[in-house]
Amino acid sequence: MSFDVLTLKGAIALGLLIIQTPAALILLSRLSKGPSRHPPIEPQQPTPEMLGAVSVVVPTLNEAERINPCLAGLSEQGGDVREIIIVDSNSQDGTRDVVKAAQENDPRIRLMTDDPLPVGWVGRPWALHNGFLASSEQSKWVLGIDADTQPRAGLVAGLLNVAEAEGYDLVSLSPKFILKYPGEWWLQPALLLTLVYRFGATGDTTQTSERVMANGQCFLCRRSVLQQLGGYSSASSSFCDDVTLARNAAAAGFKVGFLDGAKVIKVRMYEGAAETWKEWGRSLDLKDASNPGQLWGDLWLLLSVQGLPIPASVLLCSWLLMGSWIAPVVIAAGLNLFLLTIRVALLLAIAQSYDFSKPVSQEPKVKSQEFPFYLCLLAFCLSPLADPLAFLRICLSTFSTPTQWRGRSYAQIQS
Known part of the structure; x- marks a missing residue:
């Protein structure tokens, strides 16, 4: 493998580390308060x-x-x-x-x-x-x-x-x-x-x-x-x-x-x-209650710890499988796999926030649309794959203001 390719991969991995490491530390600080929560x-x-x-x-x-x-x-x-x-x-x-x-x-x-x-x-x-x-x-x-x-x-x-x-x-x-x-x-x-x-x-x-x-x-x-x-x-x-x-x-x-x-x-x-x-x-962006610094900081954090870990892990691990065992790639791969581990642990932690009992519908038309529960449970388990989309949704919401909400027009309060 040419030196230039290794250098490029190392630079990309180093860039990921620069972006993601501070965000990961902030995340760990926030999650560490979980055991003492009310x-x-x-x-x-x-x-x-x-x-x-x-x-x-x-x-x-x-x-x-x-x-x-x-x-x-x-x-x-x-x-x-x-x-x-x-x-x-x-x-x-x-x-x-x-x-x-x-x-x-x-x-x-x-x-x-x-x-x-x-x-x-x-x-x-x-x-x-x-x-x-x-x-x-x-x-x-x-x-x-x-x-x-x-x-x-x-x-x-x-x-x-x-x-x-x-x-x-x-x-x-x-x-x-x-x-x-x-x-x-x-x-x-x-x-x-x-x-x-x-x-x-x-x-x-x-x-x-x-x-x-x-x-x-x-x-x-x-x-x-x-x-x-x-x-x-x-x-x-x-x-x-x-x-x-x-x-x-x-x-x-x-x-x-x-x-x-x-x-x-x-x-x-x-x-x-x-x-x-x-x-x-x-x-979900909460921009009406936040200043621009908070919004940009939140976007950086979500990109680093929720939007990037899946694509970055796939990319970096593929490089390792191809023999690119250079320090930045190894460390960045480890960081992103660690963030994915946290994501899986959080999925288990938030499971108590969901009603897993089968909904009982009184409407025949709704009954005909019901899905086997195992498909719903599988979808929940695979929800980490939706993380990049969730980050995208926050971005889209952050940079736009609603004009319709619950059937009402709000053009008059556009900024």
């Missing part, structure tokens, strides 16, 4: 002190096919929930009829319609803002819940217990994800891990305000804190309003937590890989 939230029975402490706000827009499990789960909560306010944005699919039917069984459910969306607001924070303003001032806490979630009985009491005992002013939960089709079992874990790589394990309470994470699917905040923040107005134009609001609260000195809620809440976010790619990918 334990998962457990369902509990409400205590007398919790009576009427929480107003629940659920924003809806055409959620008729998904909201029933959410309403049923909220109705199973105890006396700690004072009211359940459904803020509907003029749904046209029967959502309002579903809510009205649920009202007959639970008088705490209240249906309201938010005002027309003002310029500069995104629909979700606008609905939550209206729900907050309409909620009872006697409630100490306000809990935002998405319509696609499935709360378990004891969720609110368990969340309140931790928030009060540990002095949180704002705390949100990561859910257990419900997936159905092989495509989403393959893609979604790779997208989820972009968050783990950037922010560490759920339950890490050592984050600075700029690195705080949150999840609006289950988002509990003290009423007094929301009042000081002006409700949701500080996140009015954000497509990741949950993270934006949480970081604003942390920057103002309030204690913010992002904890594991897999034991108390499930969520069925999107139907299939295509919708997961399109809808979830639009907000």
Whole structure:
């Protein structure tokens, strides 16, 4: 083999080491906090002190096919929930009829319609803002819940217990994800891990305000804190309003937590890989809550530890098999194989965040689309192969701003 070819291979391997080594050290530092993270939230029975402490706000827009499990789960909560306010944005699919039917069984459910969306607001924070303003001032806490979630009985009491005992002013939960089709079992874990790589394990309470994470699917905040923040107005134009609001609260000195809620809440976010790619990918970059330096730093980290390891391992190991045993190639190959080992370990670690029970559908047309579960499990195991695509999705989202979201146009808030 010519000297020039060896030199080129060595230069490429050295370049990979320069790019990837610092990122790998940062990743190890973040993952090292995993064993000391906050334990998962457990369902509990409400205590007398919790009576009427929480107003629940659920924003809806055409959620008729998904909201029933959410309403049923909220109705199973105890006396700690004072009211359940459904803020509907003029749904046209029967959502309002579903809510009205649920009202007959639970008088705490209240249906309201938010005002027309003002310029500069995104629909979700606008609905939550209206729900907050309409909620009872006697409630100490306000809990935002998405319509696609499935709360378990004891969720609110368990969340309140931790928030009060540990002095949180704002705390949100990561859910257990419900997936159905092989495509989403393959893609979604790779997208989820972009968050783990950037922010560490759920339950890490050592984050600075700029690195705080949150999840609006289950988002509990003290009423007094929301009042000081002006409700949701500080996140009015954000497509990741949950993270934006949480970081604003942390920057103002309030204690913010992002904890594991897999034991108390499930969520069925999107139907299939295509919708997961399109809808979830639009907000995963978190650019509305981050400065340019953070965005570029996150892209470098994801490229180094998630986007590159598979193609780099294939390339470098092929060179080794061809006899190119030079130090930079050997070291770079070892680093990328090590990163792949971490990726497999993380796949096992996040398995608890997924509902592996076979979904039971009530619709014949959905039953006909069900896949054998072993295909879904195989797709989950092969999800590391989707890592380069996950990095690409974050890049595409970072350098573009949504113009459509949940059937609404947002051309008016383009930057």
